[in-house]
Amino acid sequence: MTLAELKRGQNAIITDVSSKKIPLKLLEMGCLPGNSVELVQVAPFSDPMYLNINGTHLAIRKETAIHILIETNDA
Amino acid sequence: MNGIIQNIFVFSSLTIAVVFLVRKFVWTPKKKTTKTCGSNDCGCH
Amino acid sequence: MPKQINVALIGNPNTGKTSVFNALTGLNQKVGNYPGITVEKKEGVCKLPRGVKAHIIDLPGTYSLNASSLDESVVIELLLNKNDKDYPDVAVVITDVENLKRNLLIYTQIKDLEIPTILVINMSDRMAYKGISLDIEKLEAQLDTKIALISTRKKQGVDNLKDLISNYQNLSIEPCLSTQDIDIDYFKGLKKAFPNQSLYKLWLVITQDVNFGKISRNTIKDTSSFKTKKDSDLKRLQQKETIKRYQFINNVLKEGQTIDLKTAKDLRIKLDRILTHKVWGYLIFGIILLTIFQAIYDWSSVPMDFIDNAFASLSDWTKNTLPAGAFTNLLAEGIISGLGGIVIFIPQIAFLFLFIAVLEESGYMSRVVFLMDRIMRRFGLSGKSVVPLISGTACAIPAIMATRNIESWKERLITILVTPFTTCSARLPVYLIIISLVIPEGRFFGLSYQALTLMLLYLIGFGAAVGSAWILNKILKIKSRKFFVVEMPNYKLPLFKNVALTVLEKTKSFIFGAGKIILAISIVLWFLASYGPGTEFNNAEEIVTEQYASNNLSQIELEQKIASHKLEHSFIGIAGHAIEPAIRPLGYDWKIGIAIVSSFAAREVFVGTLATIYSVGSDQEATIKNRMAAEVNPILGGPLFNLASGISLLLFYAFAMQCMSTLAIVKRETNSWKWPILQLTIMTAIAYIVALIAYQFLK
Numbered sequence: 001m002t003l004a005e006l007k008r009g010q011n012a013i014i015t016d017v018s019s020k021k022i023p024l025k026l027l028e029m030g031c032l033p034g035n036s037v038e039l040v041q042v043a044p045f046s047d048p049m050y051l052n053i054n055g056t057h058l059a060i061r062k063e064t065a066i067h068i069l070i071e072t073n074d075a
Numbered sequence: 076m077n078g079i080i081q082n083i084f085v086f087s088s089l090t091i092a093v094v095f096l097v098r099k100f101v102w103t104p105k106k107k108t109t110k111t112c113g114s115n116d117c118g119c120h
Numbered sequence: 121m122p123k124q125i126n127v128a129l130i131g132n133p134n135t136g137k138t139s140v141f142n143a144l145t146g147l148n149q150k151v152g153n154y155p156g157i158t159v160e161k162k163e164g165v166c167k168l169p170r171g172v173k174a175h176i177i178d179l180p181g182t183y184s185l186n187a188s189s190l191d192e193s194v195v196i197e198l199l200l201n202k203n204d205k206d207y208p209d210v211a212v213v214i215t216d217v218e219n220l221k222r223n224l225l226i227y228t229q230i231k232d233l234e235i236p237t238i239l240v241i242n243m244s245d246r247m248a249y250k251g252i253s254l255d256i257e258k259l260e261a262q263l264d265t266k267i268a269l270i271s272t273r274k275k276q277g278v279d280n281l282k283d284l285i286s287n288y289q290n291l292s293i294e295p296c297l298s299t300q301d302i303d304i305d306y307f308k309g310l311k312k313a314f315p316n317q318s319l320y321k322l323w324l325v326i327t328q329d330v331n332f333g334k335i336s337r338n339t340i341k342d343t344s345s346f347k348t349k350k351d352s353d354l355k356r357l358q359q360k361e362t363i364k365r366y367q368f369i370n371n372v373l374k375e376g377q378t379i380d381l382k383t384a385k386d387l388r389i390k391l392d393r394i395l396t397h398k399v400w401g402y403l404i405f406g407i408i409l410l411t412i413f414q415a416i417y418d419w420s421s422v423p424m425d426f427i428d429n430a431f432a433s434l435s436d437w438t439k440n441t442l443p444a445g446a447f448t449n450l451l452a453e454g455i456i457s458g459l460g461g462i463v464i465f466i467p468q469i470a471f472l473f474l475f476i477a478v479l480e481e482s483g484y485m486s487r488v489v490f491l492m493d494r495i496m497r498r499f500g501l502s503g504k505s506v507v508p509l510i511s512g513t514a515c516a517i518p519a520i521m522a523t524r525n526i527e528s529w530k531e532r533l534i535t536i537l538v539t540p541f542t543t544c545s546a547r548l549p550v551y552l553i554i555i556s557l558v559i560p561e562g563r564f565f566g567l568s569y570q571a572l573t574l575m576l577l578y579l580i581g582f583g584a585a586v587g588s589a590w591i592l593n594k595i596l597k598i599k600s601r602k603f604f605v606v607e608m609p610n611y612k613l614p615l616f617k618n619v620a621l622t623v624l625e626k627t628k629s630f631i632f633g634a635g636k637i638i639l640a641i642s643i644v645l646w647f648l649a650s651y652g653p654g655t656e657f658n659n660a661e662e663i664v665t666e667q668y669a670s671n672n673l674s675q676i677e678l679e680q681k682i683a684s685h686k687l688e689h690s691f692i693g694i695a696g697h698a699i700e701p702a703i704r705p706l707g708y709d710w711k712i713g714i715a716i717v718s719s720f721a722a723r724e725v726f727v728g729t730l731a732t733i734y735s736v737g738s739d740q741e742a743t744i745k746n747r748m749a750a751e752v753n754p755i756l757g758g759p760l761f762n763l764a765s766g767i768s769l770l771l772f773y774a775f776a777m778q779c780m781s782t783l784a785i786v787k788r789e790t791n792s793w794k795w796p797i798l799q800l801t802i803m804t805a806i807a808y809i810v811a812l813i814a815y816q817f818l819k
Contacts, residue, residue: 023188025188027363028184028186028225029222030221032363041393043396044494048604050392055219055221056219056607057388059486059490059493059604060604061493063602064603064604081443082447088447092643095636095640096640099636
């Protein structure tokens with residue numbers, strides 16, 4: 001599944017980052033395969049998404065989140 | 076005499092003001108230093 | 121050993137880099153620009169132990185050396201250019217103890233440049249609170265440097281940092297990462313082609329070319345042993361490099377850092393639950409905005425009245441004390457009232473920047489960006505446009521510069537184009553004086569009509585900005601990469617020192633930047649109003665005396681008639697009369713016309729111009745406001761400033777683009793004259809039409 005489908009309060013592990021669509025800056029902020037991600041809060045219409053990626057708190061838009069693949073812990 | 080001195084002051088302040096405004100808006104002295112990292116020995120000596 | 125050493129402060133945004141800079145330099149700092157570009161350059165001086173002086177540069181905050189904005193490229197250009205006079209003898213990388221992992225990325229990059237690098241771990245006072253413990257000795261060994269654990273809040277560790285800086289020559293300059301490991305074949309070729317160069321520096325030059333299409337890749341060419349790569353391959357290598365760096369950092373932290381999550385107490389979760397809530401979040405933001413505007417209007421009115429009166433009496437005193445003559449008049453009527461027009465701004469500018477600084481420092485501004493992004497996107501803006509739009513209420517110039525962190529060019533361009541609609545503080549004196557003249561006193565549900573009018577004008581400004589953004593979004597056909605990422609920093613209590621220094625710095629730069637222009641324009645205006653061509657001006661006394669010979673006027677009345685006759689036939693009077701046909705339908709006379717024309721340079725000149733014109737015209741002791749209230753409409757009779765002409769003027773100023781400095785900044789930021797010229801034409805047209813409709817309707 002993609003990061004855009006994550007629910008508020010849910011945790012997951014990033015499995016793959018579609019490198020052509022994702023700018024380097026996001027990777028440098030810790031958005032790398034293997035790192036954990038938690039959806040902290042969403043704005044109305046669940047966009048943008050307020051994430052905790054490996055201890056770094058940041059917000060990205062849904063249109064970026066669909067290019068990040070994740071795996072939830074319980075799956 | 077006093078009148079002349081006062082007029083000299085007036086016109087010199089006016090000149091300073093006009094020169095300042097012209098330099099600020101019309102003719103800006105350009106100091107463009109293009110420091111690219113691509114020229115001469117790639118800049119990283 | 122050199123007497124003065126260069127120290128560069130480097131670090132991610134939100135690591136308290138500015139606090140460290142302030143702690144080191146205090147008031148010995150100055151803010152300027154890098155030559156040719158509008159990136160802020162902060163530098164200062166710090167005395168170190170054993171009589172060494174350090175010249176400290178606070179470089180713009182950046183997440184890595186792979187620059188993607190103008191601000192960030194300043195960092196890399198300085199660090200790659202050993203001939204730069206500011207090239208650091210020692211780099212100080214500032215990190216936040218809570219985000220050590222991410223903050224260390226740039227540390228490893230700086231270290232690889234073979235510059236002596238000190239690591240500062242800031243906000244150490246929060247370690248216990250967050251359940252973090254560090255093994256400094258292990259970290260120092262692994263990272264091959266000296267570490268200063270400091271807390272600018274508690275004022276701990278700064279002396280230790282100064283000590284480390286003065287001993288910078290003992291630091292190791294071994295790189296952290298072997299650049300060759302990123303891609304062995306590629307870098308072997310590169311090394312053969314440029315045997316005497318540091319591989320990492322070459323790599324930075326190559327990749328910076330990727331990020332900055334403007335810079336020509338003229339030195340790094342194909343050779344027999346080295347083939348350049350496609351941009352997409354280079355991007356993949358950059359990603360590989362980032363992953364390698366994180367691997368290194370993870371290994372370091374595994375040994376040197378332990379986090380006990382059980383003891384970690386998190387205030388941010390509780391605060392975020394309310395402040396970013398779908399309902400409460402917006403409500404709280406609205407209340408904060410209202411409070412700011414109410415405070416600016418209320419709190420600054422007392423000092424502003426005081427300043428207004430003080431300059432009026434100073435002007436009178438000058439006139440009565442100095443020997444009579446042309447220069448005394450220039451001092452009293454041109455220079456002093458011009459200065460008054462600058463100083464009167466100080467309270468409001470200071471208050472606005474105080475609020476903006478507190479919101480930024482506390483970390484709340486990022487929450488606003490988060491909350492507003494979806495809404496702003498409908499209008500073609502970004503959540504990050506909120507910061508420029510709010511700062512625009514202080515001044516459009518820093519606001520337009522604050523658009524730099526908007527990643528999408530289209531969103532950024534639209535933000536730049538619409539920001540001048542927001543009610544900047546230069547409009548305030550115009551609004552305040554006209555509101556006090558034409559809007560009746562009285563209250564509506566406890567809020568005064570005058571305050572409500574002002575609030576309405578602010579809303580009109582925001583409305584115009586957002587509305588024109590929506591239209592621009594439909595019209596402009598610009599393809600740009602859509603991307604948005606904003607860091608949500610931890611909540612912090614703003615440090616008094618940081619806030620105070622920001623307010624001081626911004627106010628100072630206004631007074632010395634805009635102030636000089638206003639003063640110069642005042643002098644020119646006074647001259648144009650006090651001198652004139654032809655017999656009508658030069659023989660004013662005879663003409664008027666003759667004209668009123670039979671009317672038996674008193675000496676004072678006669679002098680006033682002469683003065684106003686002179687003004688009407690002065691250079692400025694002639695210019696004002698010339699444009700009168702164009703502005704008559706808006707309800708203005710030639711004197712207001714002059715004020716509008718002169719305020720095309722800068723809005724705040726309006727009040728100063730009227731002050732100059734009216735004090736040239738009459739000799740009584742009075743404040744600007746009283747003089748304006750006494751003006752009579754020459755054609756219709758009755759006060760010149762009535763409800764219709766007042767509202768028309770307010771609306772004209774709400775929409776018109778009257779600020780040369782803003783146009784200059786727009787030109788620089790968009791790198792073309794097309795956008796500022798478009799901005800000027802369209803905004804002036806809107807202003808004229810709206811003011812025309814308002815006057816004709818209310819007349």
